[in-house]
Amino acid sequence: MAIEIMVGLPHLREGPILRRAKGMQMPALISANALSRWTRRRGWPEWLGWNLQQLQHAPGLASLALDSAGFVALAHYGAYPWTVDDYMILAASYPFRWFASMDYCVEPEIARDRDEVLDRIARTIRVNLDCRTRARDLGIDRRLMPVIQGRRPEDYERCLEGLAHPLSPGTLIGIGSMCRRHVGGPDGLVAVFDHLDRVLPQGVLVHAFGVKGTALSYLKGLEHRIASIDSQAYGQAARRDAFRRGIAKTDALVADHMQRWTRSQLTRSSGPARDHQRQLTLPIADRPPDDRWEWAIARARAEIRGLVEEGALDHDAMTAGWIEQWAADIYHSAPQPASSV
Structure with missing residues (x-):
């Protein structure tokens, strides 16, 4: 079975892009940020809520899924x-195929x-659990797709374990922080998906x-595991x-590129495999710092992460001030560590 190609849409306004997407009948993904309302009345962007009217234009798409816009939110707004x-x-305002x-x-x-x-892995665990609880309250938890994060392959496994999400056949899990990642190397795409293929139950x-x-x-060779991109x-x-052409970037031009891009991806998806040497991912030991203050900082971070995952601290409460104050208490009260945190 080929990996499904989903077309990310910049908006759901009536026009060339949406008409072309409906005509192609490709599954689509929309970002929460694309459905946001903003104002700059006070000189900086302020979020005002959702533009739910755009969702009236969605019928006619092959399917529509929702992304939480985590990268855009953190890169552009800081939170x-x-x-x-x-x-x-x-998420509850439209029958999305799934929402991340x-x-x-x-x-x-x-x-x-x-x-x-x-x-950030700790925060991801906590916010996933919060989303699951709220989705269950609203009766939409069956459409919630958990998302795991990591830099190293084993990070994703650690994040997945923290979620304690039921992993029955057919369960779909989102894999984040992929778009800027190299194909090869110990932390590359191939290494991450190889690792996940080994640790995930069959059918997930x-x-x-x-x-x-x-x-x-x-x-x-991973089509049995990767459902879609x-x-x-x-x-x-x-x-x-x-x-390059000195013309305006109109929605009509974007629609043309969207269609060409989609055809190209479908060709790649059905084409022959390219050989890439699978590399063993060797764990990198996280050795405790020798310096006492650095050790206290590391200990404070670890304890705060645990509280974030448990829900005892809000997932946005992990600030530099908190960490330094926590570390100061550890520094002054704990004996000198011998070899480990």
């Missing part, structure tokens, strides 16, 4: 502008060191967010094309 309850209102849990991405430009990666499927179309041919890369191609 989610909406709460879990806000997001669940959107909120999550905290760990791309290098967002999470710049190992500690930040681990912090994954959706890979933002995987480059050029990577499809390297993922041959999505991308809106055609928008960047349209922008470059418009700049």
Whole structure:
């Protein structure tokens, strides 16, 4: 079975892009950010809620799924502008094929060191659990797709274990922080999906967010595990094309690029596999720092992550001030560590 290609849509307004998407009858994905209302009345962007009227235009698409816009929210706004309850209102407002849990991405430009990666994995676990609880309250939990995060292959396994999500055959799990990842290497796409294929129960499927179309041919042999991928890369191609030709980037131009991109992805999906040497992923030991203050910081982060995952602290409460204050208490009260945290 071929990996399904989902077309990321920039909006659901009536016009060339939506008409073309309906005509192609390809499954589509919309970002929560694309359905947001904003104002700059006070000189900076403020979130006002959802533009649910756009969803009136969705009927006629082959299917429509919802993404929480985690990367956009964290990269552009520093945090989610909406709460879990806000997001669940959107998820319940339309019969989406599935809607992704909120999550905290760990791309290098967002999470710049190992500690930040681990912090965001902890936050991802907690917000997934919060989304699941609220979705169950609204009776839409069967359409909720949990999302796991990681930098290393084993990070995704750790995140999955924290979710404690039932993994019966047919369960779909979203894999985040994929769109800027290399194909090869110990932390590359191939290594991550190989690892997940080994640890996930038979019949559990994954959706890979933002995987480059050029990577499809390297993922041959994993069609039993990778149900679908999505991308809106055609928008960047349209922008470059418009700049090169000195013309406006109109929705008609974007629609043309969307159709060409989709044909290209379908060709790759059905084409021959490209050989890529599978690399063993060797665990990198997280050795405790020798310096006492660094040890206290590491200990504080680990304890706070645990509280975030348990729900004792809000998943947005992990700030530098909290960590340093926590570490100071550990530093002054704990004996000198011998060899481990």
